[in-house]
Amino acid sequence: MRRLLVLVLSALLVSSTGVAAADEQVVGGERASIEANPWVVHLLDDRGTQFCGGTLVAPQKVLTAAHCATGRAARDVQVVAGREDKQDRQAGVVAAVTDIWIHRQYVSADQGEDVAVLTLRKSLSYPPLPFAEPTDQALYEPGTELRALGWGRTSENGRTSRYLMQATVPVLPDDYCLDTYPHFLKEDMFCAGYDAGKVDTCQGDSGGPVVAGGKLVGVTSWGEGCARRGKPGVYVRISRYAKDLHPVVDASPPAVVEP
Numbered sequence: 195m196r197r198l199l200v201l202v203l204s205a206l207l208v209s210s211t212g213v214a215a216a217d218e219q220v221v222g223g224e225r226a227s228i229e230a231n232p233w234v235v236h237l238l239d240d241r242g243t244q245f246c247g248g249t250l251v252a253p254q255k256v257l258t259a260a261h262c263a264t265g266r267a268a269r270d271v272q273v274v275a276g277r278e279d280k281q282d283r284q285a286g287v288v289a290a291v292t293d294i295w296i297h298r299q300y301v302s303a304d305q306g307e308d309v310a311v312l313t314l315r316k317s318l319s320y321p322p323l324p325f326a327e328p329t330d331q332a333l334y335e336p337g338t339e340l341r342a343l344g345w346g347r348t349s350e351n352g353r354t355s356r357y358l359m360q361a362t363v364p365v366l367p368d369d370y371c372l373d374t375y376p377h378f379l380k381e382d383m384f385c386a387g388y389d390a391g392k393v394d395t396c397q398g399d400s401g402g403p404v405v406a407g408g409k410l411v412g413v414t415s416w417g418e419g420c421a422r423r424g425k426p427g428v429y430v431r432i433s434r435y436a437k438d439l440h441p442v443v444d445a446s447p448p449a450v451v452e453p
């Protein structure tokens with residue numbers, strides 16, 4: 195009887211969120227082309243399933259979220275570049291990962307330092323995207339319109355997207371993020387979205403780029419659900435990690451030692 199009640203209640207919950215998601219259409223976003231965003235990549239697990247996004251920041255380096263990389267072996271992750279439609283096996287390139295760097299202070303997404311860098315076996319010919327530096331604080335002013343990209347869910351309980359999507363969301367004041375999320379860390383994160391919700395990143399978008407002014411300003415990190423009223427998405431404040439990232443991203447690839 196208890197089991198039946200749980201079943202009925204969960205069915206109700208699923209169907210009610212399903213209805214809410216129907217008029218939302220990343221959530222509340224639109225299609226984006228890979229030609230206009232050639233540095234956006236997606237990550238495949240050992241079963242070939244897309245699980246996160248990333249950004250090409252150097253020919254052989256992909257910046258993603260630490261929570262996308264933690265607990266995974268390099269051999270079990272592949273990077274797909276130049277492919278807008280996940281199902282189009284002919285498009286773009288698939289690159290093997292030879293090394294995973296995770297920020298040494300990373301614990302969990304909501305505690306900050308949610309950054310990781312994947313080293314690729316081969317250099318990619320797509321143009322990399324530069325990341326924000328400490329001098330780029332203007333890009334984090336509340337109201338600045340940011341573009342978040344990914345192949346994540348298009349509704350909170352929905353499926354991930356077959357096609358690359360984008361959503362435009364304004365940076366919110368730190369006080370708003372702190373009121374919503376008491377453990378929000380304004381030095382390490384920023385939040386973006388609308389009070390009414392509707393437009394947001396979602397599961398599967400994590401690790402992917404948030405851009406403004408031709409730079410990578412954020413990495414999709416966490417939030418309570420997706421596109422909920424008063425629950426904006428939280429992103430890594432990349433400018434804060436530029437100092438930690440430069441040695442990893444700018445490192446010359448290991449020399450090939452001939453026998």
Ligand code: 4AZ
Nearest residue numbers: 395396397400416417427
């Ligand atoms: C996630 O689980 C996730 N609405 C990504 C983004 C957001 C929430 C969750 C923001 O990967």
